[in-house]
Amino acid sequence: MRAITITDDHRLELADLPEPVAGEGEILIDVVAAGVNRADVAQAAGHYPPPPGASDLPGLEVSGRRRDTGEPVVALLAGGGYAEVVAVPEAQVVPAPPALSLADAGGIIEVAATVVSNLVIEGGLRAEPAGGDGGAAPEPQTVLVHGGTGGIGTFAIQFASSLGARVLTTVGSDEAVAEVRRLGAAEAWNRRTTDVAAAVRDAGGADIILDIVGGPALRDNVAMLREFGRLVIIGTLGGATGELDVAALMGKRARVIGTTVRSRAPHDKQRILERTAELVWPLLENGEISLPVHARVPLADAARAHEMLRAGGHLGKVILDVAG
Missing domain, CATH: 3.90.180.10 (Medium-chain alcohol dehydrogenases, catalytic domain)
Incomplete structure (x- = not known):
């Protein structure tokens, strides 16, 4: 072969x-x-x-x-x-x-399984119900996706939006801002020209952050979390070590979660794949x-x-x- x-x-x-x-x-x-x-x-x-x-x-x-x-x-x-x-x-x-x-x-399958395992299984993202019986719809969860134009980023924006989340994202150029907005991002910033941490805080912070940068972004990521927020780290493009403000993490009662998929046992991957097919395949089918x-x-x-x-x-x- x-x-x-x-x-x-x-x-x-x-x-x-x-x-x-x-x-x-x-x-x-x-x-x-x-x-x-x-x-x-x-x-x-x-x-x-x-x-x-x-x-x-x-x-x-x-x-x-x-x-x-x-x-x-x-x-x-x-x-x-x-x-x-x-x-x-x-x-x-x-x-x-x-x-x-x-x-x-x-x-x-790699992007879908990564997004489902980290946003849903690890991060607790849930489908947001519309308001019923005359009641007001609950405030949607806010998800920040770093690197919105990559394979994982483009998929995560669409998937989180389809579940009713408000999606924020970072990109590498002004042109990419319009592209990720078309995918469903409510707010997008050029990370090269924007103080992202300040912009996200002004936007109200994030309940879940999906991070591919790693160590150097750790302090800012914690600062951008809302109370009970979850930072899910899935990559170390910027480096493997960083500074953690423990007091800020404790004060927000937040969590930092580090995960990988590649080294999981087959039965664990099977659990992720079955959940991925259950959640994602219908969304692909209906467009x-x-x-x-x-x-x-x-x-x-x-x-x-x-x-x-x-x-x-x-x-x-x-x-x-x-x-x-």
């Missing part, structure tokens, strides 16, 4: 490798498309090694067809997605969303949310796909066309 390997000097290289063999509890998937994620870029640079026992090939999500049944599926992987065939625990596989082609579905795709790139050009993520400024997902 064709696959992308990572060389000792951190380059992506197309190679011809033996197909994987399915182990106990695993199935084989003939891959149609693979999503490209920042975790893949970090792994290629030597900063994010796969968990013990996982494939050392990059790639955390794929779409394709089960070899045993032919069913169209999506799968969440610990590694190995940049290849024509993957072996994956069956617990980490769900039917592909009917609303998406398999070519697009290769970029859905409330979509998957913005910035570019589709042939498998052999995976290095170019990584460069797109490193350069930034993209809107939505970059997807590798594996099946040609």
